[in-house]
Amino acid sequence: MDIAQKTAEVLDSVVALRRYLHENPEIGMQTFKGTKRIIEELRQIPGLEIKDLNPGCIALLKGKGPGKTLALRADFDALPIQEESELDFASKIPNACHACGHDMHGAWLVGCAKILASMADQFNGTIKFLFQPGEETLEGAKHMIANGCMENPKVDAIIAAHAWPFAPAGSVALRSGPMMASSDMIDITIQGRAGHAAQPHRSIDAVFIASQVVTALQGIVARQTDALEPAVVTIGTINGGTVRNIIAPEVTMTGTVRCVSKEVRKNIQTQMERIVTNVAQAFEGKGLLNYELGTPPVINDEAMVSLVRAAAIQAIGEENVRSIPSPVMGGEDFSLYMEHAPGIFFRIGSTNDDPRTHLIAHNPKIRFDEKALEVAMKVLCQAALNYLQ
Ligand SMILES: [Zn+2]
Numbered sequence: 001m002d003i004a005q006k007t008a009e010v011l012d013s014v015v016a017l018r019r020y021l022h023e024n025p026e027i028g029m030q031t032f033k034g035t036k037r038i039i040e041e042l043r044q045i046p047g048l049e050i051k052d053l054n055p056g057c058i059a060l061l062k063g064k065g066p067g068k069t070l071a072l073r074a075d076f077d078a079l080p081i082q083e084e085s086e087l088d089f090a091s092k093i094p095n096a097c098h099a100c101g102h103d104m105h106g107a108w109l110v111g112c113a114k115i116l117a118s119m120a121d122q123f124n125g126t127i128k129f130l131f132q133p134g135e136e137t138l139e140g141a142k143h144m145i146a147n148g149c150m151e152n153p154k155v156d157a158i159i160a161a162h163a164w165p166f167a168p169a170g171s172v173a174l175r176s177g178p179m180m181a182s183s184d185m186i187d188i189t190i191q192g193r194a195g196h197a198a199q200p201h202r203s204i205d206a207v208f209i210a211s212q213v214v215t216a217l218q219g220i221v222a223r224q225t226d227a228l229e230p231a232v233v234t235i236g237t238i239n240g241g242t243v244r245n246i247i248a249p250e251v252t253m254t255g256t257v258r259c260v261s262k263e264v265r266k267n268i269q270t271q272m273e274r275i276v277t278n279v280a281q282a283f284e285g286k287g288l289l290n291y292e293l294g295t296p297p298v299i300n301d302e303a304m305v306s307l308v309r310a311a312a313i314q315a316i317g318e319e320n321v322r323s324i325p326s327p328v329m330g331g332e333d334f335s336l337y338m339e340h341a342p343g344i345f346f347r348i349g350s351t352n353d354d355p356r357t358h359l360i361a362h363n364p365k366i367r368f369d370e371k372a373l374e375v376a377m378k379v380l381c382q383a384a385l386n387y388l389q
């Protein structure tokens with residue numbers, strides 16, 4: 001039997017699992033019920049070695065002889081929003097919803113484990129199935145790596161796929177190089193000295209200094225970054241002052257920085273430090289920056305892109321394999337695995353005639369076409385076999 005036939009065989013159980021996860025969404029690192037259900041399914045598959053990380057788990061599948069190790073990763077956490085999809089299997093939990101399609105990911109990876117376990121005599125080496133909690137909170141990949149998912153045996157390459165409301169169900173989309181942005185957090189404090197609003201020269205106005213800092217920070221992307229390099233600096237909050245006739249002694253601001261190159265990321269951090277410190281100092285205040293590195297950019301490995309592209313053409317036909325023209329500036333903690341092994345993060349189309357399938361991910365009304373489950377299993381399994389044969 002080939003992959004297409006085996007996919008057809010497991011499809012009903014994968015749809016059922018997807019709907020279970022959808023009805024019972026769990027947020028962040030609280031994916032305990034989902035972990036339990038996934039492990040129950042994995043235990044029924046002969047030949048799998050399972051490590052329960054509650055939340056999350058790792059399943060190991062050995063082929064017929066020694067060889068390389070390939071990891072396949074699925075996240076299965078939900079978002080803290082109230083679902084409005086009106087699906088029969090909509091969330092039963094208030095303020096929890098699978099609006100990013102991670103229920104699909106968890107289910108299709110269990111399907112892949114079923115299919116590949118039945119084909120273990122057809123490849124060498126090892127496949128590791130990584131079921132990750134907490135992607136939306138950017139905690140999950142860290143937790144998986146800390147629990148040794150990239151070692152014993154050492155992972156040589158890693159693949160992840162994400163449901164995508166920008167391409168029709170039945171298709172996949174990929175790109176080489178930068179795919180998603182780094183996501184860093186910034187906290188800025190401007191310290192001045194309180195005083196009478198009518199006598200600003202006797203105080204140090206933190207509100208005035210903060211506004212100069214916000215303006216100057218926008219010069220980093222506009223004037224100090226190559227125009228051909230995507231980058232975003234956003235100040236999201238600004239707080240200071242108490243009443244209209246007192247000069248504010250302190251202002252705090254928070255924001256985020258996104259870019260797709262490691263060099264640009266480093267430059268922005270350095271420039272930001274310089275601007276916050278020196279602009280504040282120029283007006284006799286004090287500027288403090290706390291720049292917290294979040295997740296690095298997702299940069300797809302060229303050889304892995306070729307592997308998955310060829311597998312997709314084989315599995316679903318060339319007409320269903322699309323290219324993604326540019327990276328998106330959202331973050332993905334899949335990049336943390338990529339610091340240990342080359343990898344690819346690609347997209348599985350999930351739209352159909354229903355306009356709700358065209359909404360952007362994280363919208364509470366979004367629906368995903370379940371045909372994406374079948375396509376993901378076919379492409380991921382074919383890529384795994386090709387890599388390990
Ligand atoms: Zn998301």
Ligand SMILES: [Zn+2]
Pocket residue numbers: 100101102135162
């Ligand atoms: Zn997502």
